[in-house]
Amino acid sequence: MKQLMTGNDAMAEAAIQAGCRYYFGYPITPQNEFTAYMARHMPQVGGTFIQSESEIAAINMVMGASAAGGRAMTSSSSPGISLKQEGISYIAGDQLPAVILNVVRGGPGLGNIAPAQCDYFQATRGGGHGDYRCIVLAPSTVQEGTELIQDAFDLAEKYRNPVLILSDGRMGQMMEPVEFKPRPKVETPPKDYILTGKKGRERRIIRSLFLKEPELEAWNKIIQEKLMKIEENEIRYETKMVEDADLILIAYGTCARNSKEALRTLREKGRKVGVFRPITLWPFPYYALSEVVRGARAALVVEMSAGQMVEDVYLAVKGTRPIFFYGRMGGIVPSATEIVQQSEKIFTEKM
Amino acid sequence: MQTTKSHPKSLFPVSTHYCAGCGHGIVHRMIAETFDELGIQDRTIGVAPVGCSVLMYNYIDVDTIEAAHGRAPATATGLKRVRPDCIVFTYQGDGDLASIGTAEIIHAANRGENFTTVFINNAIYGMTGGQMAPTTLIGQKTETSPYGRKSENEGYPLRACEMLATLEAPYYIERVSVATPAKIRKAKKAIFKAFKYQVEGRGFTFVEVVSTCPTNWGMSPTDAMKWSEEYMEKAFPLGVFRDRGAEKDKTETGADK
Numbered sequence: 001m002k003q004l005m006t007g008n009d010a011m012a013e014a015a016i017q018a019g020c021r022y023y024f025g026y027p028i029t030p031q032n033e034f035t036a037y038m039a040r041h042m043p044q045v046g047g048t049f050i051q052s053e054s055e056i057a058a059i060n061m062v063m064g065a066s067a068a069g070g071r072a073m074t075s076s077s078s079p080g081i082s083l084k085q086e087g088i089s090y091i092a093g094d095q096l097p098a099v100i101l102n103v104v105r106g107g108p109g110l111g112n113i114a115p116a117q118c119d120y121f122q123a124t125r126g127g128g129h130g131d132y133r134c135i136v137l138a139p140s141t142v143q144e145g146t147e148l149i150q151d152a153f154d155l156a157e158k159y160r161n162p163v164l165i166l167s168d169g170r171m172g173q174m175m176e177p178v179e180f181k182p183r184p185k186v187e188t189p190p191k192d193y194i195l196t197g198k199k200g201r202e203r204r205i206i207r208s209l210f211l212k213e214p215e216l217e218a219w220n221k222i223i224q225e226k227l228m229k230i231e232e233n234e235i236r237y238e239t240k241m242v243e244d245a246d247l248i249l250i251a252y253g254t255c256a257r258n259s260k261e262a263l264r265t266l267r268e269k270g271r272k273v274g275v276f277r278p279i280t281l282w283p284f285p286y287y288a289l290s291e292v293v294r295g296a297r298a299a300l301v302v303e304m305s306a307g308q309m310v311e312d313v314y315l316a317v318k319g320t321r322p323i324f325f326y327g328r329m330g331g332i333v334p335s336a337t338e339i340v341q342q343s344e345k346i347f348t349e350k351m
Numbered sequence: 352m353q354t355t356k357s358h359p360k361s362l363f364p365v366s367t368h369y370c371a372g373c374g375h376g377i378v379h380r381m382i383a384e385t386f387d388e389l390g391i392q393d394r395t396i397g398v399a400p401v402g403c404s405v406l407m408y409n410y411i412d413v414d415t416i417e418a419a420h421g422r423a424p425a426t427a428t429g430l431k432r433v434r435p436d437c438i439v440f441t442y443q444g445d446g447d448l449a450s451i452g453t454a455e456i457i458h459a460a461n462r463g464e465n466f467t468t469v470f471i472n473n474a475i476y477g478m479t480g481g482q483m484a485p486t487t488l489i490g491q492k493t494e495t496s497p498y499g500r501k502s503e504n505e506g507y508p509l510r511a512c513e514m515l516a517t518l519e520a521p522y523y524i525e526r527v528s529v530a531t532p533a534k535i536r537k538a539k540k541a542i543f544k545a546f547k548y549q550v551e552g553r554g555f556t557f558v559e560v561v562s563t564c565p566t567n568w569g570m571s572p573t574d575a576m577k578w579s580e581e582y583m584e585k586a587f588p589l590g591v592f593r594d595r596g597a598e599k600d601k602t603e604t605g606a607d608k
C-alpha cells in the first residue's frame with residue numbers, strides 16, 4: 001500500500017525497517033523531520049535515540065555503536081556534515097560500517113536551508129583527512145530514497161565502509177507516495193571484528209593508528225583493494241532514451257527529475273535528447289557514462305552547484321565530446337524550462 | 352607459601368613505553384588489578400585516547416577501540432548503548448578531556464551514561480612535546496607558554512571534577528594522586544569503586560588522577576612527584592566530589608541523623 005510521506009519521514013521509516021536500531025543526531029534544517037521521526041519511533045522498536053550535544057559527538061556515537069556491532073546511523077545537513085568529517089575519516093580508517101544521510105542545503109558557510117548539490121566534492125572525494133572514499137548514493141525520488149537507505153546498511157556492512165546518502169532540502173521536505181516493499185534478507189559477512197569483551201576468544205582492537213610506516217601502508221592497501229572491489233561491483237546508474245540521442249543530459253538527484261521533464265519537452269520538439277543519471281556518485285559510473293556520451297554528439301551537465309560532478313564527467317569523457325554545464329547556486333533548482341533553453345542553445349549554436 | 356601479590360592477569364607482562372616517573376604505568380596497573388578483582392576483564396571494552404596512552408592496548412588486555420582526540424565519551428556512549436552488559440571505560444588525558452573534548456565529557460556525564468572515565472591530569476601535553484594544557488598551572492612554563500601561563504592571556508587551570516560535580520547525573524566523582532604509595536593505595540580504591548558502581552549499573556563514574564610528566568616538566572621523577580604534591584595538588588585538591596553510593600549508605604543506616 002502506498003502512503004504519502006515526506007522524504008525525511010519515509011527514509012527514517014525505511015532505515016528502521018532495515019534494522020537500524022541506533023540513531024544519533026543533532027538538529028539542523030532541512031533534515032529535522034528525520035531526527036524527529038527517529039525520536040518518535042526508535043523507542044517503539046526497542047532502539048536507541050540520542051540527541052547528541054553536537055554533530056561531532058553524533059558521528060562518534062555511531063562509531064562506538066558500530067564497533068559494538070549495532071546498526072547505527074546519523075543524519076544532518078551540509079554544515080553539520082562538515083563537522084562529522086573527522087569521525088567519518090576515523091570510521092573509514094577503522095573499517096567500520098556506518099550510514100550517514102546528508103540532506104544537502106545551500107552553502108558555503110551557513111548558506112541557507114534551500115536544496116543544493118554543492119557537497120558533491122566533499123561527499124565523493126572522502127571529505128575528511130586521509131585516503132578513503134565513502135560509498136555515495138543519490139536518490140531522485142522519495143521511493144528511491146527509501147530503497148537506497150536500506151541498501152546503504154547492507155553495503156556498509158558488506159564492505160565495512162561508511163555509506164553516505166545525498167538527499168537535498170527539496171527531497172527531504174516534499175511528499176510523494178511511497179511503498180515499503182518487503183525486502184529479501186541480504187547476507188552480510190559475519191561481524192568478526194566487533195567489540196563485545198574478549199570472553200572465549202582473543203581480544204580485539206579497532207584502530208587506525210599504525211606508527212610503523214610499512215604497517216600503515218599495508219593497512220591503506222587493504223582499504224584501497226576494498227575500494228577497488230566496490231568500484232567493480234557497486235556502480236549504479238539509470239539511462240533514459242540515450243540510444244539515439246544527440247545530446248545527453250547528465251544529472252543526479254533533484255536535477256535528474258527536472259532533466260527528465262526537460263527531456264519530454266525536447267523530444268516533443270523533435271530534439272534527440274537522453275538522460276544519464278548516476279545513482280552511485282562514488283563509485284562514479286565513468287565507463288558507462290563515457291560509452292553513452294561517445295554515442296552522442298555532446299552532453300549537458302545540470303547541477304545545483306557551481307560545477308562539481310561535471311569534473312567527473314570530464315574525467316569520464318576525456319575530451320572526446322564537448323561537455324556543457326548549467327548550474328544554479330544559492331539553493332535554486334534549475335527548472336525544466338531552463339534546462340530546455342540551455343539544450344536548445346546547444347542544438348542551435350554548438351552543434 | 353602463599354602468593355599475596357602477583358602481576359595482574361589483565362595486564363600484559365611487558366615493559367611500557369612510558370618515561371620513568373610517568374603516572375600512566377601506575378594507573379594502568381590499578382585498572383588491570385580492578386578488572387581482575389571484579390572479574391570483568393572478559394566483558395570490558397576500553398576506549399583509548401589520543402596522546403601517550405593511545406597505546407594503552409599494548410598493556411591492558413581487553414577489547415579496545417581508539418577514539419578521536421576528545422571524542423572518547425561519545426564513542427563510549429555508542430559502545431555502552433549497544434552493549435549494556437559490557438563494562439566500558441575511557442582513559443583520557445588533560446588535553447583530550449579538558450580541552451578538545453569538553454563538550455563530549457560534560458554531556459556524557461550529564462546523560463549519566465553508565466561508563467567510567469579515568470582522567471589523567473598532568474598539566475601538560477605529553478606526546479606532542481610539552482605544550483600548555485587547560486590544566487597547566489599559573490606560571491608553569493611549557494612549549495606554548497614559554498614565559499609561564501598567565502591568567503590574563505590563557506585563563507586559569509580548568510578543574511574537571513568541580514565542573515562535573517555541578518551536574519545532577521554523575522554518580523561518583525573523585526580526584527586522587529599517584530605521588531606517594533599511600534596516595535596510590537587511595538587512588539586504587541577510587542578506581543575500584545568507580546568500576547564497581549558501573550558493574551552495579553549506577554551511572555556515570557569519574558576518577559581524576561593528578562599525575563606527572565617528568566620529561567616535559569623538565570624534572571627528575573623524584574622531583575616531579577614532589578612538584579605534583581606541592582603544586583598540582585594545591586591547584587587540584589584531592590577528594591570525593593560526589594558519591595551517591597555513600598550518600599545512599601548514610602541515608603539507609605541513618606548515620607547522618
